[in-house]
Amino acid sequence: MDAVQHQTLRWSLRNRRIGAIVATLLVGLLWVAGAYWVRITLGHPAIYSGATLMTCLVGLMLIGLRRRVPILPLWSVSTWVQIHLYTAVFACVAFVAHVPSIVANGKFEFGLSCLFLVVAASGFYGLFISRTGPKRLTALSTQPRYDQISWHRNQLAIAAHGAVNQLPETADRQVLQAYFDRSLQPYFDSPLSKRYLLLPTSARRHQLLAELAEHDRYLDPNVMAASKRLSALVRHRDDLDYQNAIQFRLRSWVVVHGAMSSVLFVWSIVHAGVALRMLGG
Amino acid sequence: MRREDSELPQAPKNDRPHDRYRCGLPCGGPGESRNCPLGPTSSGACRREGTLCNPVLSASRRQRRRTLGLMSVGIMVMIVGFSVWDRDFAKPGELSTPHAQILTGQLSTTSCAACHPQAESSLANWFQSGHADSAALVQTDRCLDCHHNRLPRDKARLAHNQTRDALRELRDQNNRVTNVTWQHWLNSPAIEQDDIACATCHREHGGASASLTSLSDAQCQTCHSQQFSSFAVDHPPWNQWPYRASESIAFDHASHAQRHFPAKRDQQGNASAFDCAACHTKTATGNFARSSSYEQSCGDCHDRALNQQTSERLDLLVLPSLIDPSARIAARWPRAATGFYDGKVGSLARWLLGADNKVNDALAQLPGGGNFGLINPNNATDRDAAETVAKAIFDLMESMSTAGPMATAEKYRPGDLAIKQLLQFLSPQLIEYSTSSWLNNSIDRQSNRIRPIGGGTPFRTAAARTQDDDLLLEDDGSRVDELSPSASTTQDVLKQPLTRGNSNRRRASRFDPLTMLGSGGWYVDDSRMAISYRGNGHADPVLKSAIELAAGLAIDDPIRRELLETGSTSACIQCHQMAITPGPVQWNQSAAAKTDWFTKFEHSPHLNLPVLADCTHCHQVRVVDSMDNAAASMQTVSFAPGASPSHDFEQLQRHTCAACHTANAAGDACVKCHRYHTGGDSAPSRP
Numbered sequence: 001m002d003a004v005q006h007q008t009l010r011w012s013l014r015n016r017r018i019g020a021i022v023a024t025l026l027v028g029l030l031w032v033a034g035a036y037w038v039r040i041t042l043g044h045p046a047i048y049s050g051a052t053l054m055t056c057l058v059g060l061m062l063i064g065l066r067r068r069v070p071i072l073p074l075w076s077v078s079t080w081v082q083i084h085l086y087t088a089v090f091a092c093v094a095f096v097a098h099v100p101s102i103v104a105n106g107k108f109e110f111g112l113s114c115l116f117l118v119v120a121a122s123g124f125y126g127l128f129i130s131r132t133g134p135k136r137l138t139a140l141s142t143q144p145r146y147d148q149i150s151w152h153r154n155q156l157a158i159a160a161h162g163a164v165n166q167l168p169e170t171a172d173r174q175v176l177q178a179y180f181d182r183s184l185q186p187y188f189d190s191p192l193s194k195r196y197l198l199l200p201t202s203a204r205r206h207q208l209l210a211e212l213a214e215h216d217r218y219l220d221p222n223v224m225a226a227s228k229r230l231s232a233l234v235r236h237r238d239d240l241d242y243q244n245a246i247q248f249r250l251r252s253w254v255v256v257h258g259a260m261s262s263v264l265f266v267w268s269i270v271h272a273g274v275a276l277r278m279l280g281g
Numbered sequence: 282m283r284r285e286d287s288e289l290p291q292a293p294k295n296d297r298p299h300d301r302y303r304c305g306l307p308c309g310g311p312g313e314s315r316n317c318p319l320g321p322t323s324s325g326a327c328r329r330e331g332t333l334c335n336p337v338l339s340a341s342r343r344q345r346r347r348t349l350g351l352m353s354v355g356i357m358v359m360i361v362g363f364s365v366w367d368r369d370f371a372k373p374g375e376l377s378t379p380h381a382q383i384l385t386g387q388l389s390t391t392s393c394a395a396c397h398p399q400a401e402s403s404l405a406n407w408f409q410s411g412h413a414d415s416a417a418l419v420q421t422d423r424c425l426d427c428h429h430n431r432l433p434r435d436k437a438r439l440a441h442n443q444t445r446d447a448l449r450e451l452r453d454q455n456n457r458v459t460n461v462t463w464q465h466w467l468n469s470p471a472i473e474q475d476d477i478a479c480a481t482c483h484r485e486h487g488g489a490s491a492s493l494t495s496l497s498d499a500q501c502q503t504c505h506s507q508q509f510s511s512f513a514v515d516h517p518p519w520n521q522w523p524y525r526a527s528e529s530i531a532f533d534h535a536s537h538a539q540r541h542f543p544a545k546r547d548q549q550g551n552a553s554a555f556d557c558a559a560c561h562t563k564t565a566t567g568n569f570a571r572s573s574s575y576e577q578s579c580g581d582c583h584d585r586a587l588n589q590q591t592s593e594r595l596d597l598l599v600l601p602s603l604i605d606p607s608a609r610i611a612a613r614w615p616r617a618a619t620g621f622y623d624g625k626v627g628s629l630a631r632w633l634l635g636a637d638n639k640v641n642d643a644l645a646q647l648p649g650g651g652n653f654g655l656i657n658p659n660n661a662t663d664r665d666a667a668e669t670v671a672k673a674i675f676d677l678m679e680s681m682s683t684a685g686p687m688a689t690a691e692k693y694r695p696g697d698l699a700i701k702q703l704l705q706f707l708s709p710q711l712i713e714y715s716t717s718s719w720l721n722n723s724i725d726r727q728s729n730r731i732r733p734i735g736g737g738t739p740f741r742t743a744a745a746r747t748q749d750d751d752l753l754l755e756d757d758g759s760r761v762d763e764l765s766p767s768a769s770t771t772q773d774v775l776k777q778p779l780t781r782g783n784s785n786r787r788r789a790s791r792f793d794p795l796t797m798l799g800s801g802g803w804y805v806d807d808s809r810m811a812i813s814y815r816g817n818g819h820a821d822p823v824l825k826s827a828i829e830l831a832a833g834l835a836i837d838d839p840i841r842r843e844l845l846e847t848g849s850t851s852a853c854i855q856c857h858q859m860a861i862t863p864g865p866v867q868w869n870q871s872a873a874a875k876t877d878w879f880t881k882f883e884h885s886p887h888l889n890l891p892v893l894a895d896c897t898h899c900h901q902v903r904v905v906d907s908m909d910n911a912a913a914s915m916q917t918v919s920f921a922p923g924a925s926p927s928h929d930f931e932q933l934q935r936h937t938c939a940a941c942h943t944a945n946a947a948g949d950a951c952v953k954c955h956r957y958h959t960g961g962d963s964a965p966s967r968p
Binding site for chain 2: 039040041042046099100101104105106107108109111115144145146147148151152251254255256258259260262263266267270274275277278279
């Protein structure tokens with residue numbers, strides 16, 4: 001039964017994607033035909049493509065409005081995202097048709113074209129990160145909220161201190177305590193490094209776990225258990241840092257894409273005003 | 282121990298992630314175990330009692346703040362960019378090379394405003410529709426500021442620079458359609474035909490390599506509702522193209538090719554070849570000249586006949602004969618011109634005298650266009666008119682004698698250039714001579730004697746001298762050297778006895794301009810009492826002026842007809858028929874074909890094909906079967922007033938061109954052969 005449902009869902013997604021692609025191609029063909037008609041009737045192809053671009057921008061911006069007004073009985077955000085994606089692809093084609101060169105010469109148009117390229121690039125990056133990031137996040141054992149990651153990090157530090165402090169005063173405890181003070185405490189107490197934020201790697205985790213394992217032969221069973229708990233906390237901390245880095249990427253992409261889109265929209269309105277004002281007559 | 286086995290505390294449930302602020306205390310650091318259950322207020326104040334914390338922005342608020350910060354930076358960059366405005370700030374695309382060379386060079390300081398009136402002065406004016414400097418201007422006006430030499434402002438915005446009526450007439454001529462058909466009711470053109478901006482077709486900012494003048498067939502057909510699929514299939518047939526182009530010289534190719542040249546034999550007895558290239562030589566640009574000079578092409582055969590034809594006299598004025606001159610002129614009117622009505626006022630004199638309305642009326646009253654010989658002596662009205670005209674002629678001669686011909690021309694016909702050019706070679710001394718000999722030495726009624734013609738004047742004609750002076754008589758020293766400066770002063774002409782009467786004048790040998798004025802010029806004909814001109818073959822300036830004068834008169838003016846029917850002028854008009862058509866006088870054939878109409882053509886690229894190097898491949902002279910038909914053919918080449926220019930070539934067929942001009946070969950685009958701008962010239966009339 002589940003297999004049938006899964007199959008149905010797969011076909012549904014596939015059909016939806018095919019339908020969206022076909023619809024986009026049809027709209028694109030109609031648009032190209034319209035551009036040809038405008039050109040042969042001595043109209044203004046630049047106005048035609050520019051108006052198309054502006055319409056696309058408005059349509060792309062509407063997804064932000066939809067997210068902020070969830071009460072509206074419109075389609076789901078998922079549908080809006082799909083519309084957003086295909087509209088964006090179509091806007092890129094219209095942009096290529098609109099501009100004489102991908103990067104314009106005038107300073108104003110140079111800024112505008114760079115903005116569009118930045119927004120388009122961030123959009124395509126978003127397409128990538130929104131599909132790979134969640135998979136990587138859900139592959140981990142915990143999925144803490146971004147704003148609670150620091151709380152979790154503190155809790156890990158508290159737990160690590162507790163694991164060492166509750167050990168009896170034995171010789172092998174001194175060994176573990178010395179290593180904890182030297183290597184583990186700075187690790188648990190320090191916030192996430194910018195280097196890890198930009199380029200998450202498990203090298204430090206592997207190093208710490210290996211070093212902990214080397215101490216095992218000097219430890220008796222009680223202290224050994226504490227050492228294993230510290231190893232588990234190190235893995236937790238590393239997972240937490242990884243969550244932090246990936247969520248930061250997703251959130252930063254949204255910030256950059258959203259902010260640049262808004263600037264692009266304002267810049268485009270000014271550009272449209274200037275273009276219409278300077279239209280030959 | 283696996284990490285899943287390690288127990289960790291659950292995250293607090295009492296936080297509000299979308300709140301603006303969150304607790305500023307560290308959430309349970311080492312040695313601490315706290316969790317503020319209250320959280321900060323919405324304004325960022327701590328709710329705790331005792332030790333307060335400094336609440337910090339929540340993650341969502343920080344993200345929103347970053348977003349707004351980025352947006353502000355982007356918009357600020359745009360605003361700062363506008364504030365540091367320069368000529369390259371707004372450039373939607375590179376200009377085409379011709380415009381870029383001007384507008385980006387040192388000569389131009391206006392940049393955008395050179396083409397965009399809205400961009401004048403300051404940035405603020407860009408968004409003011411009623412800016413004083415540019416309110417009445419549109420971009421097309423700016424285009425015409427530079428391009429007005431080729432496009433008149435009043436017609437620049439018209440489709441093809443022609444009025445709607447002119448275009449409709451042209452269309453009907455092409456289609457041979459005179460009635461309204463269903464095609465006239467098709468959808469109207471996409472753009473207003475009387476208000477087409479330059480930018481409609483010429484789109485700038487496409488880059489240096491973009492063509493401003495390229496126009497596709499589909500774009501042409503935006504306005505041309507009659508659809509053409511290709512040149513070879515459904516282009517309308519040509520009526521007379523390319524032969525409808527304006528011709529200045531009426532040259533009959535058919536009779537020359539089929540009659541005159543075959544009849545002309547060289548020294549070996551071979552017929553001369555009718556070689557197109559003999560007249561249509563190649564120019565420096567590789568095209569063919571429309572014609573060569575008369576001397577080079579025509580003189581050999583036509584010089585003799587033309588000299589003969591142009592030698593026929595052209596009278597400036599003729600002193601008429603009166604029965605009884607009035608008291609005012611009787612004292613000086615020559616006796617030889619007294620006693621009966623005779624003589625005809627020349628056409629040039631009539632035109633000059635016609636400037637005076639009274640004289641003009643009198644001339645109109647005279648029968649036969651100023652012919653005194655047809656006057657009825659018993660008709661008092663005719664007699665009065667004759668008297669008026671005679672007085673006017675008398676005054677004209679007096680004026681010419683005293684003020685000179687040029688001043689007289691200005692007096693009678695102020696500002697007329699043709700009459701001045703016509704009289705520029707007329708010597709004032711010739712007028713003085715004729716006046717003194719005809720009028721001053723008139724009838725001495727008491728003694729009934731007249732002064733010898735030319736007596737006392739250095740400008741006696743040779744004919745008169747041969748009659749008056751017996752060259753065989755010995756010079757006894759009593760004869761005065763007539764060419765000496767003192768001759769006129771030493772001889773008191775009024776005191777000289779009359780040695781001749783009318784009978785002597787009749788006996789005098791008539792001045793023969795053919796033999797004595799071989800190179801042409803003005804002369805006095807004493808026997809007719811006329812001042813006349815003898816032409817001198819091709820390009821005679823006086824005859825040209827006379828024709829130009831006639832061309833400026835109304836078509837039905839009898840003076841025009843008489844002037845043009847004179848043998849000498851009619852010889853010129855036989856070939857220069859365009860000289861008398863309405864409009865500016867056109868004597869010379871233009872060096873190259875006219876290119877300022879809808880069709881353009883260049884010979885040079887076509888001549889690369891050997892088969893096209895033979896002119897007759899395209900231009901076939903119409904075959905004339907017989908001599909009579911040849912004569913009839915000559916009549917077809919006519920530019921007479923009111924007649925349409927014609928030619929003697931077979932009609933050029935479309936398939937001749939379509940053999941090469943297809944889409945995949947030499948191209949069959951509309952603009953391959955047609956030009957859009959006609960420069961506002963009116964359409965040539967068609968046969």
